[in-house]
Amino acid sequence: MFKFKEFSIEQDEAPFKVGTDSVILGSWTRLNGDETILDIGTGTGILALMLAQRLKSGHVLALEPEREAYLIAEQNFIQSNFSSKLVVVNEPLQKVVTSSKFDLIITNPPYFIDSTKNSNSSSTRARHTVDLTFTEIIDFSFKHLTESGRLNVVLPLRESELFKKEALHVGFFKTKELLIHSFEDSGVKRVCSEYTISSTTLISEELFIRNRVDNSYSEGYRNLTSSYHTHY
Numbered sequence: 001m002f003k004f005k006e007f008s009i010e011q012d013e014a015p016f017k018v019g020t021d022s023v024i025l026g027s028w029t030r031l032n033g034d035e036t037i038l039d040i041g042t043g044t045g046i047l048a049l050m051l052a053q054r055l056k057s058g059h060v061l062a063l064e065p066e067r068e069a070y071l072i073a074e075q076n077f078i079q080s081n082f083s084s085k086l087v088v089v090n091e092p093l094q095k096v097v098t099s100s101k102f103d104l105i106i107t108n109p110p111y112f113i114d115s116t117k118n119s120n121s122s123s124t125r126a127r128h129t130v131d132l133t134f135t136e137i138i139d140f141s142f143k144h145l146t147e148s149g150r151l152n153v154v155l156p157l158r159e160s161e162l163f164k165k166e167a168l169h170v171g172f173f174k175t176k177e178l179l180i181h182s183f184e185d186s187g188v189k190r191v192c193s194e195y196t197i198s199s200t201t202l203i204s205e206e207l208f209i210r211n212r213v214d215n216s217y218s219e220g221y222r223n224l225t226s227s228y229h230t231h232y
Helices: 020-028 046-054 067-078 121-127 134-144 157-170 219-225
Strands: 036-040 059-063 086-089 102-107 145-156 173-183 188-196 203-210
Touching: 020 046, 020 145, 020 173, 020 188, 020 203, 020 219, 036 046, 046 059, 046 067, 046 086, 046 102, 067 086, 102 134, 134 145, 134 157, 145 157, 157 173, 157 188, 203 219
Parallel strands: 036 059, 036 102, 059 086, 102 145, 173 203
Antiparallel strands: 145 188, 173 188
16 A cells, blocks of 8 residues: 555555656646546556646546556546546557546656566556557647647656657647656656646756655655645
8 A cells, every 4th residue: 555645545456666767757747727637558557546636626637548447447446536537447548539638637658669568467557668668648638738738748858759649730838847867866767747738838846755864855856846745
């Protein structure tokens, strides 16, 4: 059980546990508080729960194709104080047929494209672009975002550049990015990116997660995630 300030994540049987990538993406994502949100590949439901906590109205539709992960997310949603704002569906993105449009589409997507795959099939599909490609995420999002809608993703640096190339090709504009470092003196580990269908100036920021001297969380990380973590 991973406990946040206003909800908990049951993850004993989940192929992937709560990770820093999702915590940062969920904390960094801007909200007005009334959005209709789609969470692609919700896993344990962490991103959906993080956003539901900050919604005054609106709701989150979460997709999870893996049956085991879907059941975990469903239980986490039911046990939260935000259950009325959350719906999880056991379907892959490719089977979603809807005319609805979303104010925000968010995902911590599969990203291992060329690397050796883990022998565990659930873990493999959760982190490799076997069943869900960048192109499918981008094309669906471009068709199903409102005029002022945003697509938010977190990826390693190399994969982030590949995703950006495809997104710009279909007509997206990159409007915000957060370059994430493990330490202040280390290279970029992950990139949070926001895309819109309207052109605007790119806002780029940097975050280092821990202080090198004592391995404590940095002030920037603590400030960013203060609505969620219980230890500060």
